[in-house]
Amino acid sequence: METRPNRRDLLKAAIGLAAGTASWAFGRTEKAGGEQSRAKENLFLLRYDTERGDPEGMKGFLEKVVEVHRSHQIPATLFCTGAALERMEMPFRSFYGEVKDDALFDIQDHSYSHIGLGYERGKPIPTLKADYERSFAVHERLFGVRPIGISMCATGGRDGNGLASFDATEKSRAELEMVASLGVRMINSYLTGVNRSRTFINYGVMGYPEIMGFPSGYPDTGWMHRRERGDPLEYILGEIRKRADRHETMPLMLHDWVAWTRAADRELTHVKRIVDAARKVGYKLVTHVDCLRNKDLWA
Ligand SMILES: [Zn+2]
Numbered sequence: 001m002e003t004r005p006n007r008r009d010l011l012k013a014a015i016g017l018a019a020g021t022a023s024w025a026f027g028r029t030e031k032a033g034g035e036q037s038r039a040k041e042n043l044f045l046l047r048y049d050t051e052r053g054d055p056e057g058m059k060g061f062l063e064k065v066v067e068v069h070r071s072h073q074i075p076a077t078l079f080c081t082g083a084a085l086e087r088m089e090m091p092f093r094s095f096y097g098e099v100k101d102d103a104l105f106d107i108q109d110h111s112y113s114h115i116g117l118g119y120e121r122g123k124p125i126p127t128l129k130a131d132y133e134r135s136f137a138v139h140e141r142l143f144g145v146r147p148i149g150i151s152m153c154a155t156g157g158r159d160g161n162g163l164a165s166f167d168a169t170e171k172s173r174a175e176l177e178m179v180a181s182l183g184v185r186m187i188n189s190y191l192t193g194v195n196r197s198r199t200f201i202n203y204g205v206m207g208y209p210e211i212m213g214f215p216s217g218y219p220d221t222g223w224m225h226r227r228e229r230g231d232p233l234e235y236i237l238g239e240i241r242k243r244a245d246r247h248e249t250m251p252l253m254l255h256d257w258v259a260w261t262r263a264a265d266r267e268l269t270h271v272k273r274i275v276d277a278a279r280k281v282g283y284k285l286v287t288h289v290d291c292l293r294n295k296d297l298w299a
Contacts, residue, residue, distance in 0.1 A: 044275075045291070046252045046271075046285060049255050053081065053086070053088055055088050058091075077108055080092070081110045081111055081135065103287075108147045108151070108288065108289075109132070109147035111150070120160035125171070132178075149292070165191045166206060185212060188216045197215050199249075200298035224263070237274065241281055244281035254271070
């Protein structure tokens with residue numbers, strides 16, 4: 001449903017105009033059918049899956065996000081679990097008070113209890129739905145805003161093997177239908193034949209033309225927390241350069257707890273370095289909701 005633009009939308013539009021982003025040109029965007037269109041600007045999607053909910057361990061994180069992202073003008077999407085929001089209600093309330101009219105920050109959902117979508121076994125649909133409804137209710141209670149985006153949660157072996165797409169099984173089809181029924185307008189690109197980490201899609205091929213799929217990849221749980229690729233910064237900066245050379249979208253999946261407890265300092269220095277390097281090779285940083293609003297990109 002279309003709503004009248006609020007203060008936040010107007011601010012975003014004004015900022016977009018000021019920054020010359022009113023008409024974006026995009027890097028290679030691959031449509032669901034495999035057709036590709038070549039354009040000028042490479043996009044960088046930085047997000048934090050925000051799920052720790054540990055008031056002591058995460059103390060200071062949200063304030064630092066505001067400080068660093070604002071001073072360096074770094075757009076970020078925070079996909080928050082309802083449970084983390086509840087456990088850190090006061091810090092999140094003050095965070096929202098700070099950022100609610102700032103187009104750099106996009107706040108979306110990551111389920112209530114970190115529940116898995118897209119698994120062979122997985123939880124029954126009513127259980128999944130109740131979990132997302134519970135999370136959305138927390139967002140509404142704390143922020144007065146219902147999320148329209150979900151980043152899918154990885155649940156390891158608990159739910160069986162991961163599927164390749166929402167069109168893989170009857171259950172995964174029902175999962176997307178459930179997500180659509182909640183009013184969700186963006187979720188990971190998760191469709192047969194689509195590269196999950198590179199491609200924006202339109203879920204119209206599954207009957208949901210209003211839903212955008214966004215690329216997702218490079219979780220810091222792998223390259224930073226578990227150090228699976230050697231020196232974390234060397235690795236990720238190398239990947240950014242490779243993607244820039246190929247004019248590909250770069251999704252970067254950070255986690256609140258990794259960025260705060262596994263980094264070399266508590267200044268988000270690694271985030272600044274990553275963004276500086278990305279900008280140097282021509283990336284334009286955007287939030288997920290920026291992409292949703294730019295239908296040329298995915299529809
Ligand atoms: Zn997660």
